[in-house]
Amino acid sequence: MRNQGGRREGAGRPKGSNQYGEPTRPVRLPISQVERVLRFVREREHELPLYACGVSAGFPSPADDYAEGALDLNAHLVRQPAATFFARARGDSMIGAGIHDGDLLVVDRSLTAEDGKVVVVSINGELTVKRMRREKGVTWLVPENPDYPSIQFQEQDEAHLWGVVTNVIHSL
Numbered sequence: 001m002r003n004q005g006g007r008r009e010g011a012g013r014p015k016g017s018n019q020y021g022e023p024t025r026p027v028r029l030p031i032s033q034v035e036r037v038l039r040f041v042r043e044r045e046h047e048l049p050l051y052a053c054g055v056s057a058g059f060p061s062p063a064d065d066y067a068e069g070a071l072d073l074n075a076h077l078v079r080q081p082a083a084t085f086f087a088r089a090r091g092d093s094m095i096g097a098g099i100h101d102g103d104l105l106v107v108d109r110s111l112t113a114e115d116g117k118v119v120v121v122s123i124n125g126e127l128t129v130k131r132m133r134r135e136k137g138v139t140w141l142v143p144e145n146p147d148y149p150s151i152q153f154q155e156q157d158e159a160h161l162w163g164v165v166t167n168v169i170h171s172l
Contacts (some may be wrong), residue, residue: 077106079108088102088104092145092147094118094129095144099144105167107163107164108163113132117165118165120163124157128141140153
């Protein structure tokens with residue numbers, strides 16, 4: 001009878017022979033997170049340094065030469081990961097709110113849409129980002145550019161709130 005299974009001398013890859021040059025260990029992951037973890041490893045994501053001193057937007061000041069710590073942008077931009085998504089802004093109707101064409105919007109579905117908040121709404125099948133205004137029982141979506149009209153919700157409108165914009169990321 002042959003001996004099957006179990007540990008065999010010289011079998012398997014030598015320890016540390018992988019692309020990272022170090023031993024590995026098995027880890028159990030939820031199937032929904034496997035691709036995310038693999039992407040993290042492939043792209044070698046890491047935290048970025050955060051310097052403790054502020055950067056003067058007025059007159060220059062001497063910089064302190066030390067880092068406060070590491071910065072994880074997810075920790076600063078995403079409050080509720082399960083309820084957060086990203087969307088790309090199109091157009092210039094929200095330029096007065098600092099939202100430019102092509103900006104990345106961080107949108108939180110768990111937040112309550114209140115008067116004055118910037119929201120992403122689907123109205124009659126079209127997505128838009130506007131500032132919500134409520135006045136005397138009437139809800140408006142107000143652009144931050146005088147070249148565009150405000151949108152008043154009508155009874156026949158099919159409107160769905162997608163979420164509240166919490167942050168905007170744009171290139172200079």
